[in-house]
Amino acid sequence: MKIFSAAQLYEADKTTVEKQKITSADLMERAGTQIFQWLHQRLNGAPVPIHIFCGIGDNGGDGLVVGRLLIEHGYSVIVYVVNCSDKRSKNFLLNYDKIKNVTKNWPLLMKGEDDFPEINSEDIIVDAIFGIGLNRCPGGWVKKLIQYLNESKAFKLAVDIPSGLYSNAPLEDKEAVLKANHTLTFQAPKLAFFLPETAVFAPSFDVLDIGLDLEFLHNAEPLAQLISKPEAQRFYQTREKFGHKGTYGHALIVAGSYGKMGAAILSTTAAFRIGSGMVTAFVPKCGYNILQTAIPEAMVITDNEEAFLSDISFDFEPSAIGVGMGIGKNKATVEALKKLFTDSEIPFVIDADALNNISENKGLLKLLPKHSVLTPHPGELKRLIGEWKDDYDKLEKVKKFSEKHEVVVVIKGAYTITVYGDKLYINTTGNPGMATAGSGDALSGVITGLLSQGYDPLLASVFGVYMHGSAGDIASEQMGFEAVMAGDIIDNLGEAYLDLFAQTEPENESSEKN
Numbered sequence: 484m485k486i487f488s489a490a491q492l493y494e495a496d497k498t499t500v501e502k503q504k505i506t507s508a509d510l511m512e513r514a515g516t517q518i519f520q521w522l523h524q525r526l527n528g529a530p531v532p533i534h535i536f537c538g539i540g541d542n543g544g545d546g547l548v549v550g551r552l553l554i555e556h557g558y559s560v561i562v563y564v565v566n567c568s569d570k571r572s573k574n575f576l577l578n579y580d581k582i583k584n585v586t587k588n589w590p591l592l593m594k595g596e597d598d599f600p601e602i603n604s605e606d607i608i609v610d611a612i613f614g615i616g617l618n619r620c621p622g623g624w625v626k627k628l629i630q631y632l633n634e635s636k637a638f639k640l641a642v643d644i645p646s647g648l649y650s651n652a653p654l655e656d657k658e659a660v661l662k663a664n665h666t667l668t669f670q671a672p673k674l675a676f677f678l679p680e681t682a683v684f685a686p687s688f689d690v691l692d693i694g695l696d697l698e699f700l701h702n703a704e705p706l707a708q709l710i711s712k713p714e715a716q717r718f719y720q721t722r723e724k725f726g727h728k729g730t731y732g733h734a735l736i737v738a739g740s741y742g743k744m745g746a747a748i749l750s751t752t753a754a755f756r757i758g759s760g761m762v763t764a765f766v767p768k769c770g771y772n773i774l775q776t777a778i779p780e781a782m783v784i785t786d787n788e789e790a791f792l793s794d795i796s797f798d799f800e801p802s803a804i805g806v807g808m809g810i811g812k813n814k815a816t817v818e819a820l821k822k823l824f825t826d827s828e829i830p831f832v833i834d835a836d837a838l839n840n841i842s843e844n845k846g847l848l849k850l851l852p853k854h855s856v857l858t859p860h861p862g863e864l865k866r867l868i869g870e871w872k873d874d875y876d877k878l879e880k881v882k883k884f885s886e887k888h889e890v891v892v893v894i895k896g897a898y899t900i901t902v903y904g905d906k907l908y909i910n911t912t913g914n915p916g917m918a919t920a921g922s923g924d925a926l927s928g929v930i931t932g933l934l935s936q937g938y939d940p941l942l943a944s945v946f947g948v949y950m951h952g953s954a955g956d957i958a959s960e961q962m963g964f965e966a967v968m969a970g971d972i973i974d975n976l977g978e979a980y981l982d983l984f985a986q987t988e989p990e991n992e993s994s995e996k997n
């Protein structure tokens with residue numbers, strides 16, 4: 484699914500009105516109707532008080548449509564107009580008149596703090612104050628209203644985007660944004676929903692299709708691509724009936740040091756589980772027995788040193804190399820990395836201490852084979868590219884870094900973002916159960932294993948991140964977030980493959996009605 488900027492959505496809006504020969508008010512009616520249906524399906528006529536806060540733009544107009552439809556269906560609704568400006572939009576005014584036709588009273592005009600209503604914790608708040616047209620940070624009593632609503636325990640449903648959040652620009656004041664419980668967003672998710680500083684305001688969302696022009700949306704260059712199951716299914720490369728272990732490549736995992744041999748075990752196992760034909764682990768001497776015992780399927784080559792890596796030499800040609808997990812920062816290891824990068828031409832997956840060693844010896848970057856994959860968590864990324872002002876600044880810096888060094892950068896996190904040149908791919912799988920030691924080692928093994936099978940570096944990254952998160956989701960469903968360990972993510976990679984093409988249960992009839 485594509486993520487568009489606010490400007491693109493306004494364009495899509497305009498094109499749709501022209502091509503479908505409808506008015507912008509018709510489009511607003513569609514949008515408001517979708518929100519109404521979402522609520523109606525869930526509330527099924529329940530007499531719960533619904534407080535709808537409408538701004539004076541088209542987001543407010545949507546709120547008025549929702550209010551009118553709810554009132555027509557007998558719900559208990561109070562509509563407020565957050566009267567922060569005289570410049571009411573045309574479609575706001577049209578729907579302001581229309582709502583008067585279905586209710587005896589005009590909506591309540593709010594002009595300041597004295598007008599803040601009492602809201603009970605069982606009530607529902609619909610936030611239609613500001614949408615993607617926000618052009619400055621909410622201040623004064625409107626900011627106070629947002630804070631007042633945030634303090635309420637009532638369920639908060641945001642229309643299109645939580646008020647105070649820019650769809651694709653940095654946060655100015657985190658005290659002036661509505662903390663929605665759920666957001667119903669029109670046509671396409673907004674970039675702000677996926678970035679750490681702003682995602683907290685939209686922790687869950689549904690995308691409502693309001694029928695914007697498909698041709699426009701198809702041709703528009705998105706800000707980012709969202710990677711869900713349909714995209715992952717397209718990336719999957721079928722296993723051949725007559726394939727043999729050589730067909731699926733020979734991955735080399737260069738990992739481990741004294742006390743951190745687990746990292747090597749996790750990456751090696753993950754490379755196997757994602758489908759690598761053969762995997763060799765290159766470890767310090769102290770890891771020999773450990774690896775051979777833990778993973779009989781793997782071949783093991785050892786360094787001359789007992790406790791760390793000092794000379795990474797091997798006499799075969801791997802189809803992919805994953806390096807860095809638990810290797811430490813010994814001087815000899817830095818030299819070994821220099822030689823490894825210089826001698827190899829195939830793309831690497833570079834993780835953990837290999838990244839930290841690069842950060843401290845930036846010259847190493849120039850030696851990386853083109854299209855290598857770097858998998859930093861936020862701390863490693865900071866060491867690599869320096870501090871950033873906000874999430875948007877971070878993305879711009881990573882894009883430049885990716886372009887300059889011709890590498891794929893996987894920014895790990897709750898929504899892992901893969902960056903290649905100026906393209907962004909945002910992953911949708913994964914959960915807080917994966918915030919556990921070694922889950923990153925599992926990911927680097929997964930991506931190395933996919934590279935070894937012939938997935939190109941960008942695909943291996945985007946598909947690998949999806950599969951890793953999906954395996955984590957399956958593990959969490961089975962055992963709960965807290966109990967998940969990195970090994971459980973790896974153990975469920977097979978289930979993640981099965982899930983990729985599993986038939987979903989048909990919805991039962993009653994939930995289809997309405």
Ligand SMILES: NC(=O)C1=CN([C@@H]2O[C@H](COP(=O)(O)OP(=O)(O)OC[C@H]3O[C@@H](n4cnc5c(N)ncnc54)[C@H](O)[C@@H]3O)[C@@H](O)[C@H]2O)[C@@H](O)CC1
Pocket residue numbers: 492493495496510511514538539540541542543544545567568570572612613614615616617618619620621622625642643644669693695
């Ligand atoms: N573009 C589309 O595809 C569609 C948009 N629709 C709705 O239209 C919304 C966008 O509507 P608008 O462009 O009218 O903009 P908004 O309704 O988001 O709000 C902008 C209005 O509030 C004012 N404003 C902005 N920031 C303010 C602040 N901090 N303090 C006080 N006033 C402020 C602006 O000057 C403007 O009048 C969308 O979010 C969506 O809800 C839907 O009705 C239908 C389709």
Ligand SMILES: Nc1ncnc2c1ncn2[C@@H]1O[C@H](COP(=O)(O)OP(=O)(O)O)[C@@H](O)[C@H]1O
Pocket residue numbers: 860895896897898899912913914915916917918919920921922923924925926951
């Ligand atoms: N809250 C979360 N939601 C989704 N995925 C997460 C979450 N926390 C961590 N992860 C994933 O788990 C992995 C953690 O990697 P990393 O921090 O390198 O761990 P380690 O260094 O312990 O191996 C990443 O792939 C990250 O995206």
Ligand SMILES: [K+]
Pocket residue numbers: 542610611612613614641642643644645646
């Ligand atoms: K809103």
